[in-house]
Amino acid sequence: MAKRDTKIVHSGSHPEQQLGAVNPPVYHVSTVTYPTMAALRASGGKPFDGLRYGRFGTPTSFALEEAVCALEGGYRSISTASGLAAITGTLDALLKTGDHVLMVDSCYHPTRRYCDEHLRRYGVETTFYDPLVGAGIAALIRPNTRIVFVESPGSLTFEVQDVPAIAQAAHAAGALVAMDATWATPLFFRPFEKGIDVSIQAATKFIVGHSDAMLGVITCASEEIWYKIKSAIALAGVCAGSEEAYLGLRGLRTLGARLKQHQESALTLARWLRAHPKVARVLYPALPEDPGHALWRRDFTGACGLFGFELRPCPAEQVDALLDSLEYFSLGYSWGGFESLIIPTTAGIIRTAAPWRAAGPMLRIHTGLEDPADLIADLDQGLMRVGKSG
Numbered sequence: 001m002a003k004r005d006t007k008i009v010h011s012g013s014h015p016e017q018q019l020g021a022v023n024p025p026v027y028h029v030s031t032v033t034y035p036t037m038a039a040l041r042a043s044g045g046k047p048f049d050g051l052r053y054g055r056f057g058t059p060t061s062f063a064l065e066e067a068v069c070a071l072e073g074g075y076r077s078i079s080t081a082s083g084l085a086a087i088t089g090t091l092d093a094l095l096k097t098g099d100h101v102l103m104v105d106s107c108y109h110p111t112r113r114y115c116d117e118h119l120r121r122y123g124v125e126t127t128f129y130d131p132l133v134g135a136g137i138a139a140l141i142r143p144n145t146r147i148v149f150v151e152s153p154g155s156l157t158f159e160v161q162d163v164p165a166i167a168q169a170a171h172a173a174g175a176l177v178a179m180d181a182t183w184a185t186p187l188f189f190r191p192f193e194k195g196i197d198v199s200i201q202a203a204t205k206f207i208v209g210h211s212d213a214m215l216g217v218i219t220c221a222s223e224e225i226w227y228k229i230k231s232a233i234a235l236a237g238v239c240a241g242s243e244e245a246y247l248g249l250r251g252l253r254t255l256g257a258r259l260k261q262h263q264e265s266a267l268t269l270a271r272w273l274r275a276h277p278k279v280a281r282v283l284y285p286a287l288p289e290d291p292g293h294a295l296w297r298r299d300f301t302g303a304c305g306l307f308g309f310e311l312r313p314c315p316a317e318q319v320d321a322l323l324d325s326l327e328y329f330s331l332g333y334s335w336g337g338f339e340s341l342i343i344p345t346t347a348g349i350i351r352t353a354a355p356w357r358a359a360g361p362m363l364r365i366h367t368g369l370e371d372p373a374d375l376i377a378d379l380d381q382g383l384m385r386v387g388k389s390g
């Protein structure tokens with residue numbers, strides 16, 4: 001079996017089907033025509049195999065799905081219009097009125113809103129749970145709990161969850177486990193070896209890697225789950241566009257090389273910030289003193305470039321001055337691209353199950369591919385603007 005970096009380059013690649021061209025063409029297609037009634041009828045038998053109608057997938061999106069699935073190790077993948085469409089499509093496909101979902105308290109905020117606003121309207125109840133609950137999740141599972149949703153490390157706060165323990169308890173009670181695995185990318189976590197049934201990637205982030213497309217990929221453990229979710233995605237019409245699928249596949253080919261650099265630079269920045277007198281703590285599971293480090297070491301094989309940190313208490317205007325002064329870190333909500341980003345996160349940390357305590361302002365950094373020495377010099381001059389009296 002090929003090693004991971006080899007799979008990144010070769011999976012889903014079929015030059016022999018496209019005149020020898022290395023990359024698949026971008027299929028611009030809505031309508032597909034059939035030569036005969038017999039062929040038209042036959043295409044209905046397996047609606048999601050082969051080119052049938054643009055919304056059901058194109059050879060470009062099939063190639064991306066094949067490649068991601070080979071890396072994730074599941075049964076089959078489904079590409080979607082965005083990372084959020086992958087999350088909401090999974091929930092829609094697997095839940096119905098009267099069901100209950102256990103959602104991690106540190107989930108991506110729109111995931112929380114989807115539960116609170118959309119699922120609630122359709123009679124699906126959500127219980128948010130402490131990300132550190134581990135095997136204790138068993139006590140929260142009800143007879144109607146259909147999905148336990150994990151996101152590890154958590155959005156903004158980076159708690160690492162005990163995914164195998166949670167999956168074991170969920171499966172014992174007949175519930176499925178879905179994971180937002182965007183932070184780990186398909187490279188640093190083996191979802192199906194850890195008990196995950198549905199692994200979700202906001203491919204917009206590291207897979208696309210260049211901040212120029214919206215894309216999601218769902219990978220499923222079994223044909224049954226895949227068929228349910230694929231049907232829901234097709235019915236909702238939130239398929240990936242061919243251009244976006246192409247950009248995802250193109251980004252994927254360099255994911256291994258990029259992630260090595262993102263990880264190395266993020267560690268350099270995190271270590272530097274940890275030692276800075278104006279920084280109270282750094283939230284990055286790859287650091288040995290991080291509370292999630294032991295679980296991260298056990299379950300992950302690497303860390304991406306996204307981490308958080310807390311400043312020592314200081315006035316809000318000083319934080320603004322710090323952020324406004326930065327030359328190489330842009331203010332932006334996304335992550336996973338080649339460029340460094342930073343955002344304040346205090347106002348975005350919404351908790352209902354396990355309170356989040358921070359005395360000082362919280363920030364999040366996406367470490368890009370710039371020289372880390374320049375990034376550190378930039379942060380250094382910025383941090384001079386905080387912690388002064390008055």
Ligand SMILES: Cc1ncc(COP(=O)(O)O)c(C=O)c1O
Nearest residue numbers: 082083084108180182202204215
């Ligand atoms: C952890 C996580 N999951 C999912 C998403 C949603 O992805 P998209 O923006 O592609 O909808 C994001 C976006 O920021 C995210 O941070």
